[in-house]
Every structure is written in C-alpha cells, then in structure tokens.
Amino acid sequence: MTAGKVRVLLLEQIHPDAVEILVSSGFEVESIDRALDENELIERIAGVTLIGIRSKTHITARVLEAATDLVAIGAFCIGTNQIDLAAASAHGVTVFNAPFSNTRSVVELAIAEIISMTRRLTEKNALMHDGVWDKSAEGAHEVRGRTLGIVGYGNIGTQLSVLAESLGMKVLFFDTADKLALGNAQRCLTLKDLLAEADVVTLHVDGRPANANFFGEDDFAAMRPGSLFLNLSRGFVVDYVALRSHIERGHIAGAAVDVFPVEPKGRGDEFRSELRGLANVILTPHIGGSTEEAQQDIGRFVAGKFRDFVLSGSTSMSVNVPGLALPRAQGTLRLIHLHRNVPGVLARVNGLLAESGVNVEAQMLGTSGELGYVVTDSASGTTQAIVDQIRAMPETIRLRVIF
Template structure:
C-alpha cells in the first residue's frame, strides 16, 4: 500500500505533484491546518504531514496520529511543532534549514536601504501630493560600518552583499573564528565594540536564553549615536520599548523590523514612529523561497517514506534502522558530550576532536560525529539538526577531526570530545554502561562517574573542606533537590569539580548565592535533552 501524506498548509502544486510522481497517496487540503478538530479527526490515517506555519502540531494532535511517521516543515522554524512529543511518539520532524537564507538576507539589505533613505515615508508623502524634497535627507551606505550580530548562514550572505555595497563590516559571533572571519572579509569583534563602532547593525541569530534581549536597554545605551538597526531574525532579540525611547530621543536614527516579540504584531512601541520601517515577517516571503522549501520538503518526506533515508531531521540522526538499534545510546551520549562543551564554551571554537575508543570505533562514527556537533551547536542555535550542524560548523571555520583506536583502558568503549578555542582546551569523555544509560566519566582529565539528567549543575573549586556542605546546604535551603551528586579532583588540594543532577533548574538567585560564597571558581547550570 502506498504511503499517505496530508498537506495541511499552502504548498505549491509542483511540490504536491512530487508526492504523486513518487507514488505517494497525497491529500492536498490547505484549509484543514487551521481547523484543529477537523485535523485531529483526519490525521490518524496518514503516514506523513507536510506543513508550513499555520498548522499547529501539538501533543494532543499527535495522540490522534497513530500512523504518523514523519512531519515535514517547509521552512526553518518549527515553533508550531511539539518536537519532544513527536520524539516520544517516534515521529521524525524534518525542516528545510537553508531554503530561505538568500531571501531573508536580501530583506535585511532592503530594510537597511529603506531606513537609510526614508523610502516608506517619502513614498507616502509623495502619494499624498506633497513634494517634501528637503524633509527626507538620507545617508549613504558606502563607507559606513555595518555590525553583523551572528555570522552564520544568513549573516554570511548579508556580509557578502554589504561588502559589495562597499561597507566596512565587523561581526560578533562567539562561534566565528579568525580564519573564517578572514574568509568572509570581516573583522571579528566583541559585542561592546560592535555597539560602539557601528553605523548600522543587523541581527542574524536565533532566539535563545543567551541571545534574548541581546540589544537590551543597557546595550542600547552603548550604541554609537545615529546608528540604524535592522532585525529580520527573531522577535525578542531587541528590547522594543527601550529602542523606541532611543528613536524618539534621536540617539538611534532609524530602525527596520520584520519580526517582533509578539506576533502577529498588532501593537508595538516601534509602530507609528516616522524613523521606523516595519514589515509583517516577510523575510521568507518570496516566490523563489516558498517554492524552494516546498520542493525540498516534498523530496525529503518522499525519500523517508519510500526508502527510509533521513534528511534534515531535527530529532533523529541520519542512520539506518539496523544501526539505530545498536547505536541509539551512543548517539545520545555523543549529543550530551557535545551539549556539555557547547554550554561551557562562550568564545569562538577553532577545533573539535572526537576520539572513539574500543568497540564504538567500529560503529558509524560519521553519524556519531553529527550527533556530537549538533549537541554543541544547539547551544547557540536551537534550530540546528544532525545534517545542518556540520555545515554550520564549517561555515564558522571550525576544524573537525576524528580519532579511532582500539580499547586502551578499563572501559570496553568510550567517546572523548576535545574542544579548542583561542583561550583554552576543554575535554569531556563518556561511555554507555550495560543498562544502556550514558555516563560522563571524565571532565578536564578528572575521573568521575556521573549520571546525566535534564537539569544539572557544574561547579569547580579548590579542593578543601566545607565546599560540599556549602553547596548542598545552599541548594537545600532554597528548595532545589539533588537527585545525584558526583565529585572528582585532580589531586588533594588542587582543582575539584562537582556535577549535580537536579530535579529542576536552579533559579538565578540561588546560583548567585553560590557565587557569592567565594568558594567556587565556576558555577554553571546545564541542560540536556534526555527524553
């Protein structure tokens, strides 16, 4: 029987025809995605669901999707899909991470030009029969300094276009190293320098805990007077109220925004300001981009349903079914090791070495590599997947190497990741025990045996009496329960580490209390996808 796919959002007829040509039984009903009850009634008979942004794939919907094997999102954002729930149901979630890149980059350049020359206001004035030539005095882009926050896929395209406009480009990106910066023709800077030096600023980073309000009220106060700001990335990266105040005061000369903290945006502090150009999230809204992502998702879903090939999956690496049975725990371990390094590293990564020792060296190390790299890169880009992670790492000039060797120690097999930055070298190793659960067995050369949980806390300190008591007491007094507590030290009186598995993420004020004791060199909360 042919696999059945439901297309519940607007996809091009060409994409729908791809399903038909590949022998897929496809139902094209672009209205059903907005009707939750009707979709829930229908979804049970389908193997695949092709969507854009209108269809909301919730845990409740997935409960009705007994036959569903794959969800394909035509586009990069998957905010409308409950990925953990899909993973629990064994449903693969695919996206098309690169189909919108050029379109979004061009929109950022378009907004930059529109803000520089006040084109929307001049257009409205002229249409009203006015001829206010002296009112609209713009600025040139040539020779101006553009600060790019985020030099990944889209940011690198913006950099290329801006250099073609003869702009001077500087970039802030913790994962951009000097070699890649040289290739792009930009100067890598810290955020404060970018804020102080830029005539224009454009943002191209995902919304994460690290990037939320990256242009906060405090950051906006550091901006070069007369700067113009463009955001085509994600709402929530900029404090809109603080920016509106700076625009009204003239400290910021203009802004162009395609995304907002709340969407659909029916109100914003930025609305109705003459020096602000706004558009309704049009970054991916071109005929070419919409067609590209639709065709890509149709091909990807067809490949999986007909051959089992997995491409651009957000919750599954590219491995065969046979490999997955053996490698599952090792793939999860590799992801955890990468996630540890990613969360612990704030400066640009130059090299990653992944060592496979013992029986794991005979497995599909390419898939293990992508799992580890995806874990690392997700600390700065939650949209990254097993396929796009190596590409994103390469774009940032990260040198990735693999070492395999026979069994050398007491463990039958283990994986060790070493991450090099200009400031330090960091390493962590782990193994899978007979119960199938991954463990951390070494951090910074210090041996330990740590169970991995969703919420963890990592601390380092000088090895001396009383530190463990302070750590446990501070957490206990503030209602943070410890599920597991692992210790290690290099040697007596030297560096010691603790890795705690907690029932919940500790609040910031509790972390600050630990720091304020003066006993700890590092206090770092960590999170791992253990489901």
C-alpha cells in the same frame, strides 16, 4: 508502508510544487492555506502520516500525543523552534527543515531595508502619496563607507556580509560560536564591541529558547546615536518596547522589523505592535523568505525529504534523527529502526535476524545523542514474527518496514 497509505497535511500555503512532488509519489495530500492552533491540529491529525508547516503552526507535545500515525514533520522554513523536538523524538517522529533555501531572499530584504532607511525612503514615499514635494538631502546617506554589524554569522549572516561588502560597507560580526570571517569582515569578541562601532545593527540569531529577550534596553542604549536596527530573525529575541522608546527619543534613527512575538494566524487578520506609526520604521509581515523563488525551492526541498524518507528511510539533513541515506538493492525488504542509543541494540537486532536465518544484504547505523537509527536490508526471510520481536524490544521507539 506503501505510498497509497500515506496521508499528508500541508498548512500555511505550502508551494504547489511540494504538492506535485508528493502526489506524484502516490501520497494523498490535503492543503490548508492558514495555520492551525493546537486544538484544531489535534482534531485533524488523526490518520496523518506527514505534516508540513511554516512558522505559525506549533507542533506541541499534546499534538504529538494525538498524532498516532505521524512519522515525519516538515518545517517549510529555516527555523524549527515551533516544533517540540524532544517530544517528536520521543514519539519516533522525524523532523526536516529547509536551512538554506530562503537565505538569499532574507539577505536581499535586509539589503533593501538598509538602503531604504539610510535614504529615508519611507518618509519620502509617504509625503509624495500625501501630495507633498520635499526634495532634500537632509538625513539621507549612502551606505558606502558605513559600518554594518551582523549579530549571528550563520548562513544568512555570512551571505549578507559578502553582499554588504560589495556595496562598500565595512562589516563587523559577532557570534557565540567560532566562525570564519568572509572577505574583509572582522569579528568582534563581544556584542558590546560591535554595538559601539556599527552604524547599522542587524540580528540573524536562531530560535533557541536561550535567545529569548536576547536584545533589550541595555543593548539599544549601547548602540551609536543615529544608528539603524534590523530584526529578521525571531520576534521573541527583541524587547520592542525598548526599541520604540529609543526611536521616539531619536537615539535610534530607524528600524526594520519582519518578525514579532505574537503574529496573526492568517492573511488579513489584524496586526498589533508597539512599533506601528513610527517614522522611518519598516514593518513587514514575516516575509523575509517569502519570495516565489524561495518558496518554490523550499517546497521542492522538504517535499523531496518527505518522499525519500517514506520510500527509502533516508534521514539526510534531519533536525532530530541521525542522518542516513543507504542505497537500496532491488528486491530487498528494508527495516527502519529508530531506537534509544544504548549499547548492544544493533547486536540484538542482528541476533534476532540470524536466529531466523535472515541474511543481511546491507546495513547502516547512525547515532546522535539519545537516538540511534539503523537501516537494514534483507533479500528474504524477514517475517512478521521477527518484526514483532524487534518492535517489542524495550529500546525500540519506532520500527518501519518498507517493501
């Protein structure tokens, strides 16, 4: 594969720095500022080598079936639940994301919203715009001394933990995996234990299907009267009808929500939610990671992964393929072999090379679950016939040749 033959489709307003990196690598780039639905993607994906998306575009099995030239998908965000990873792996398509790039932006939004709700700034702001001067301390509090309950103690949850503690908050967290507590944060053994103590509950769970409807009526009922709720993770993990009921009854004093089960595809489209119109409720259009700094960093990070994957076969930090990065000696031909992880594949590949007198200069194998990924460099002797033989092996999912 040569750089001149690489077509890239970027959707949902990917940062210009990503375009610059890809174009400077010799790739042909098309950018679209909105999400595409399944049928639109199927119409456009023919001939596309790399596709970059954010959270609203879904790469389904049908899309992947039509994407005969696609070798990699880049999620220019944290989550990859909008991609059918099993289907991507089956079609030999490598998936990358940006697991760390927007962490700080999400954390800062959470901190801002916690302070805003605790001081009831949304209500004060609305009154001022209506011409009403309501100088009162009623219902307004400091965050210092209050207890923050973090549900999901990953990259975002841990950094939020540190910043919240620096503001004088007591931090509790709950996670299904064993996690090291940072600072003075305390782990709760159950979600119920956390809800019983927290003045503010914030969700930072991932988008795995098992988390659908993770937080519902029973969980809201278990929260302390007058507590606050935040969801900056995934829209489908929360029962928002139950949240509205608890806010209307005064049991929950406020909420901040950045993600929704159904979100408009494009800027300016109508937004519908049962949470509209509620007092002390902050609604934002999935902008947790939407700062210029985060989007620039994400653009550079994923575009760099695309470039390195195409030009050298590097899969470092891939979501679905074993992560390998083998330095390449000048003048070598590189074979990139993605295959089913069964015994003997590497031996058969090397046997075919040896039978044709090909000397292996460097080689690296990685396996993960059902997939194996091997990078092989040779100085000379690798012919089209050898490539065809390896490609014809029943275990082969995809074979790429980099000159």
